[in-house]
Amino acid sequence: MTNPMGMAGRTVLVTGASSGIGRAAAILLSRVGGRVVLVGRDRTRLDETLSAMEGTGHLVFETDLRQADSIPAWMHTVVAESGPLDGLVHSAGNQITVPIRVMDSRLFDKHMDINVHAAGMLIRGFQQAGCFNPAGSSVVLLASTAALAGVPGNSVYAASKGAVISLARALAMELVPKKIRVNCVAPALVRTEMFERYRQSVSEEQRQRYEAVHPLGLGEPEDVANAIVFLLAGTGRWITGTTLVVDGGLTAP
Numbered sequence: 001m002t003n004p005m006g007m008a009g010r011t012v013l014v015t016g017a018s019s020g021i022g023r024a025a026a027i028l029l030s031r032v033g034g035r036v037v038l039v040g041r042d043r044t045r046l047d048e049t050l051s052a053m054e055g056t057g058h059l060v061f062e063t064d065l066r067q068a069d070s071i072p073a074w075m076h077t078v079v080a081e082s083g084p085l086d087g088l089v090h091s092a093g094n095q096i097t098v099p100i101r102v103m104d105s106r107l108f109d110k111h112m113d114i115n116v117h118a119a120g121m122l123i124r125g126f127q128q129a130g131c132f133n134p135a136g137s138s139v140v141l142l143a144s145t146a147a148l149a150g151v152p153g154n155s156v157y158a159a160s161k162g163a164v165i166s167l168a169r170a171l172a173m174e175l176v177p178k179k180i181r182v183n184c185v186a187p188a189l190v191r192t193e194m195f196e197r198y199r200q201s202v203s204e205e206q207r208q209r210y211e212a213v214h215p216l217g218l219g220e221p222e223d224v225a226n227a228i229v230f231l232l233a234g235t236g237r238w239i240t241g242t243t244l245v246v247d248g249g250l251t252a253p
Contacts, residue, residue, distance in 0.1 A: 003032060003033075004233065004234060004235050005032055005229050005230060005233040005234075005235055006032050006033050006233065006234075007029055007032045007033050007034030007086075007229070007232065007233055008032075008033030008034070009033070010033075010034050010035065010086035010087065010133075010232075011034070011035045011036070011037065011082050011083060011084075011085050011086050011087075012029055012034050012035070012036055012037070012085065012086060012087035012088065012089060012232060013036075013037040013039060013078065013082075013085050013087070013088050013089070013126075014026045014029070014036055014037065014038060014039060014089045014091060015039045015040070015065060015089065015090050015091055015092040015118075015122065016039075016040060016090070016091035016092030016093065016142075017036070017038040017039055017040050017046060017049050017091070018038075018040035018041070018042050018045035018046045018048075018049060019040075019045060019049075019192065019193050020091070020190070020192035020193055020194060020221050021091050021142060021187070021190065021192060021221045021224045021225065021228075022040070022089070022091030022092065023049045023052075023221065024220075024221035024222050024224065024225035025089055025091060025224075025225040025228045025229065026038055026049055026053060027049065027052050027053050027054075027225070028222070028225040028226070028228075028229050029229060029232075030053035030054045030055045030058065031053075031054050032229060032233070033055065034055075034087075035055065035057045035058060035082075036053065036058045036059075037058070037059045037060075037061060037078060037082050037085070038050060038058065038059065038060045038061065039061050039063060039065070039092075040062065040063075040092070041062065041063070041064055042062070043060070043062040046060045046062065047060065059078075059081055059082055061078060065092055065114055065118040065122070066113045066114055066118065068113065068117040068118050068120075068121040069121065071118065071121040071122055071124070071125050072121060072124050072125035072128060073125075074125065075122075075125030075126065075128065075131050076125075076128070076130075076131065079130060079131045084130060084131060084132055084133050084134075085126060085131060085132055085133065085137065086132075086133045086136075086137050086138070086232075087137060087138045087139070087140070087232045088122060088123070088126045088137075088138075088139045088140070089139075089140045089142075089228055089232070090118065090119045090122055090139075090140070090141045090142060091142045091228075092114055092118065093114055093115050093142060093194070094110055094111050094113075094114045094115060094157075094160075095111075095154075095157045095194050095197070095198065096110065096111070096156070096157065096201075097153045097154055097157075097198055097201040097202060098153060098156065098201075099152070099153045100155060103155070103156060107156050108156055108159075111156050111157055111159070111160040112160055112163070115157075115160040115161065115163070115164060116160050116163045116164060116167065119141050119164055119167060120167055123139055123167075123171055123175075123182065126139060126180070127175055127178055127180060132178070132180060134178065134179060135179065136179045136181075136237075137178075137179065137180045137181070138180070138181045138182075138183070138231060138232045138236060139168075139171075139180060139181065139182045139183070140183055140184070140185060140228050140231050140232060141164050141167070141168050141182070141183070141184045141185075142164075142184070142185060142187070142224075143161045143164045143165050143168075143184040143185065143186040143243055144157070144158070144161040144186055144187060144188075145186050145187065145188040145245065145247045145250055145251055146158040146161050147159075147161035147162040147164070147165055147186065148186060148245070148251055149250065149251050151210065153201075153202070161186070164184060165184050165186070165243050168182045168183060168184045168241065168243070169182075169241045172240040172241030173241060176240070181231075181236065181237075181239065181240035182240060182241065183231045183236070183239060183240060183241065183242050183243070183244065184242070184243040184244070185224060185227045185228055185231065185243070185244050185246055186243050186244065186245045186246065186247070187219060187223075187224045187246045187247060188214060188218075188219065188246075188247035188248055188250040188251075189210065189211065189214060189218050189219065189248075189250075190218065190219040190220065190221055190223070190224060191218055191219070191220055191221070192221055195218075213250055214247070214248040214249065214250050215248060215249035215250075215252070216248035216249050217248055218248065219246065219247070219248055223246060224246050227244050227246045230244075231244065
């Protein structure tokens, strides 16, 4: 039986592959036959992801995506080893819960640098001649339900993820001539290290209240990875410029 989400013969670059959703996406891609370029800032943790993957030929690149202007040139370095990419997943991100009364411009910069600036420059690098498969390629950006439903203390993160959604919609139209699809996946609370940081930044009452509004309970990284691979694979062939919400029913009411 043919696997409609099979990725055999395809190479996908995954940022934030050292933990959480990025790690889960990389592992799932390997299990459905894909070859993965793992990207993150911690080589030890990237190697831990690699050890959990199936197949061969995967590559590891330790880099800091906060240096966004250097990304397009760096992409040529990656492709010199990997060959043209069939997909790009930007899972690396930053989230800090802070109320408006203590917000400052540096907090905006921290979120925008990795969540938005890096996303844009990764796609700029990806769409360069020789860096993508001209027969058809796919980009998936990690957004968040924070951009769709307000949560107190989360305004800066929400703003950055709203920008990611708008970026994806605009670039989806701009890159149609190159046969590059661009979509977002917007998860709600998922049990990752980012979630643990969130738990520590709010009161127990706040945490219980927010967890309770997920009708299907909290998600796991694998739940989001499934959606990412769906958009990367042939199953997403006719989908571009959209945001796939994976939120356990949070935004349904």
